[in-house]
Amino acid sequence: MTAMDIFKRTMFYFAVVVIVVVAVFPFYYAVITSFKTGTALFRVDYLITKLDWTNYAAVLGGRNFIRSIFNSVFIATTTVAFALLLAVTASYALARVRFRGRGLLLMVILAVSMFPQIAVLAGLFELVRFLGIYNTPYAMILSYTIFTLPFTVWVLTTFMRDLPIEIEEAAIVDGATPWVIITKVFMPLLWPALVTTGLLAFIGAWNEFLFALTFTASETQRTVPVAIGLLSGASQQEIPWGPIMAASVIVTVPLIVLVLIFQRKIVAGLTAGGVKG
Amino acid sequence: MTTSLTPPRRERSLQDQRARAAFWFLAPMLVMLFCVAAWPLFRSIYFSFTDTTLSNLYGGKWIGFDNYLSRRELSSGRVLWRGTLVDPAWWNAFWNTVRFSVVSVTIETILGMLVALVLNAEFKGRGFVRAAILVPWAIPTIVSAKMWGWMLNDQFGIINDILLNLHIIDQKVAWAANINTAMFAVLIVDVWKTTPFMALLCLAGLQMIPRDIYEAAKIDGVHPVRVFFKITLPLVRPALMVAVIFRILDALRIFDLIYVLTPNSDATKTMSIIARQNLIEFDKFAYGSAQSTLLFLIIAIFVMLYIWIGRVDLSGESGK
Numbered sequence: 236m237t238a239m240d241i242f243k244r245t246m247f248y249f250a251v252v253v254i255v256v257v258a259v260f261p262f263y264y265a266v267i268t269s270f271k272t273g274t275a276l277f278r279v280d281y282l283i284t285k286l287d288w289t290n291y292a293a294v295l296g297g298r299n300f301i302r303s304i305f306n307s308v309f310i311a312t313t314t315v316a317f318a319l320l321l322a323v324t325a326s327y328a329l330a331r332v333r334f335r336g337r338g339l340l341l342m343v344i345l346a347v348s349m350f351p352q353i354a355v356l357a358g359l360f361e362l363v364r365f366l367g368i369y370n371t372p373y374a375m376i377l378s379y380t381i382f383t384l385p386f387t388v389w390v391l392t393t394f395m396r397d398l399p400i401e402i403e404e405a406a407i408v409d410g411a412t413p414w415v416i417i418t419k420v421f422m423p424l425l426w427p428a429l430v431t432t433g434l435l436a437f438i439g440a441w442n443e444f445l446f447a448l449t450f451t452a453s454e455t456q457r458t459v460p461v462a463i464g465l466l467s468g469a470s471q472q473e474i475p476w477g478p479i480m481a482a483s484v485i486v487t488v489p490l491i492v493l494v495l496i497f498q499r500k501i502v503a504g505l506t507a508g509g510v511k512g
Numbered sequence: 513m514t515t516s517l518t519p520p521r522r523e524r525s526l527q528d529q530r531a532r533a534a535f536w537f538l539a540p541m542l543v544m545l546f547c548v549a550a551w552p553l554f555r556s557i558y559f560s561f562t563d564t565t566l567s568n569l570y571g572g573k574w575i576g577f578d579n580y581l582s583r584r585e586l587s588s589g590r591v592l593w594r595g596t597l598v599d600p601a602w603w604n605a606f607w608n609t610v611r612f613s614v615v616s617v618t619i620e621t622i623l624g625m626l627v628a629l630v631l632n633a634e635f636k637g638r639g640f641v642r643a644a645i646l647v648p649w650a651i652p653t654i655v656s657a658k659m660w661g662w663m664l665n666d667q668f669g670i671i672n673d674i675l676l677n678l679h680i681i682d683q684k685v686a687w688a689a690n691i692n693t694a695m696f697a698v699l700i701v702d703v704w705k706t707t708p709f710m711a712l713l714c715l716a717g718l719q720m721i722p723r724d725i726y727e728a729a730k731i732d733g734v735h736p737v738r739v740f741f742k743i744t745l746p747l748v749r750p751a752l753m754v755a756v757i758f759r760i761l762d763a764l765r766i767f768d769l770i771y772v773l774t775p776n777s778d779a780t781k782t783m784s785i786i787a788r789q790n791l792i793e794f795d796k797f798a799y800g801s802a803q804s805t806l807l808f809l810i811i812a813i814f815v816m817l818y819i820w821i822g823r824v825d826l827s828g829e830s831g832k
């Protein structure tokens with residue numbers, strides 16, 4: 236019995252160790268690689284042997300990569316702010332006001348968020364060209380709305396549904412209009428939800444690739460994923476693995492730090508979508 | 513106006529006021545969604561019935577279903593079929609996408625469930641493990657594609673090194689470049705990246721199951737495996753169904769991982785990849801539109817069947 240228990244316990248912790256190693260090792264290996272240059276790159280190491288910042292200097296020294304980071308920050312922040320602005324009022328209406336067709340509308344919004352982006356690519360391309368924003372950050376800000384807006388509306392709606400009805404009733408009795416209810420009563424309660432939703436939408440916008448690849452032409456307009464995806468060496472055969480890994484580490488570390496800080500909230504936000512039992 | 517009539521009227525006007533406010537609250541979002549989703553979708557579908565080119569977006573003529581399927585009889589009597597539906601590249605992409613989606617989502621669901629079961633147990637360092645599995649989820653897809661591209665590198669990759677040392681393989685494998693292993697490489701990276709998402713959704717489902725059910729089962733001496741299949745699985749099923757459909761939809765439209773990890777490999781080209789190639793790179797704008805429209809249709813039909821057959825409640829309205 237006890238021998239069996241010890242065996243089970245060992246197996247359990249073995250599983251835990253495997254999960255952690257598999258999850259973290261690839262990124263750890265990218266960090267190791269990012270500190271290597273020359274022939275050291277072609278040797279497999281499991282530990283950082285020497286802190287060689289050459290790759291980081293090369294990546295950050297090239298003017299375009301810094302530019303790409305600024306592009307990405309600007310695009311993601313603007314997209315998220317815009318989506319949240321529209322989503323707060325919309326999700327109040329969807330969560331708190333009964334009207335005909337509400338269920339259908341919710342389904343439509345969910346459907347849009349799960350759209351295959353390629354299906355709108357041709358039409359969006361035309362729209363972007365028509366508006367004259369091709370190869371500018373505004374092309375991305377506009378097109379990212381297609382996934383950030385439905386997502387934020389959806390998550391905020393589920394959050395607002397759970398706010399106690401009594402607060403709102405009290406406000407109505409006091410003669411508050413729906414606008415006052417949102418701005419004065421709900422907003423203070425919604426801050427945590429806004430932070431979570433905003434962060435998730437930000438990550439989505441930060442990582443987007445298809446639209447950013449299609450709607451940019453010059454290197455200075457690229458976002459970070461496109462810059463990394465298209466980072467190439469002097470020739471086709473010669474892939475600059477060192478600088479690629481350094482760039483990857485630079486753009487990933489802030490994300491990982493954010494995710495770890497907001498860990499609990501993110502899990503709540505991710506699961507708020509559909510898992511309601 | 514009699515006093516007895518006042519309350520209902522006031523109530524109605526309040527209701528009206530709220531409904532009016534709701535309309536104005538929804539209007540900006542709806543206008544925006546119309547501009548970025550409905551209108552572009554409509555235009556894409558329209559383009560698929562024309563011969564529009566990338567360089568001349570407004571010069572296309574209506575050509576009906578020719579981009580999908582057209583039949584032409586030559587003077588010799590031979591019948592020529594053209595269009596996406598008889599294009600072997602399209603069907604190759606179709607089957608690649610289906611294969612990728614089925615295999616990746618199946619593995620991710622099983623692994624996600626296993627990880628969730630581990631995380632649902634109480635042990636020291638649980639918070640740490642949960643933080644660790646969030647790492648793959650937080651890494652941008654392009655970055656994970658590059659990271660794994662490096663690890664799976666044929667000459668200097670660590671995966672080949674490990675497998676050689678363990679004598680599992682006897683010569684270096686070009687995982688991403690070889691046509692036989694390219695899909696396998698894509699699957700590995702996708703599973704690594706998205707299992708955490710599945711695990712977190714499964715975990716949320718697991719945590720809603722009351723603990724006393726398990727205690728009752730334990731007292732009755734039910735075998736743990738039986739408990740899983742008879743109690744746990746039926747109870748997390750609704751949550752699992754939702755998680756699975758989210759994943760399938762994501763898998764069916766996969767683009768970025770394959771574009772970066774295995775570019776130009778016929779073994780991994782998916783519908784999104786070839787649709788974009790035709791749209792932007794090959795200057796077959798209308799043809800690519802037809803392919804993207806088909807992908808949209810396939811996904812739409814699939815979702816409807818899934819919701820209908822699985823009786824999934826996505827809106828979360830019925831629980832309230």
